Amino acid sequence: TAIRYVVPAPGEYVEVAVYDLAGRRIRTLVSEEQAAGEHTVLWRGRDDHTREVASGVYFYRVRIGAYRTERKMLLLK
Numbered sequence: 001t002a003i004r005y006v007v008p009a010p011g012e013y014v015e016v017a018v019y020d021l022a023g024r025r026i027r028t029l030v031s032e033e034q035a036a037g038e039h040t041v042l043w044r045g046r047d048d049h050t051r052e053v054a055s056g057v058y059f060y061r062v063r064i065g066a067y068r069t070e071r072k073m074l075l076l077k
Helices: none
Strands: 002-007 012-019 025-034 037-042 056-064 067-075
Touching: 002 012, 002 056, 025 037
Parallel strands: none
Antiparallel strands: 002 037, 012 025, 012 056, 056 067
């Protein structure tokens, strides 16, 4: 899954993480300050320990400074 987001100003702290339906964090994809502009990060269906996760519904959360959003995604194998 490709997750795209835009950082409006240079040096903004960005966090992108994947959660299961129970709200447990599965994978942290980005946790750093980033340059302004459009960015894309890939989630390949693995957790923070590089183990494959089961098919199902997951959520990803994007936090850029004070901005926050959450989207649903479906992982099929």
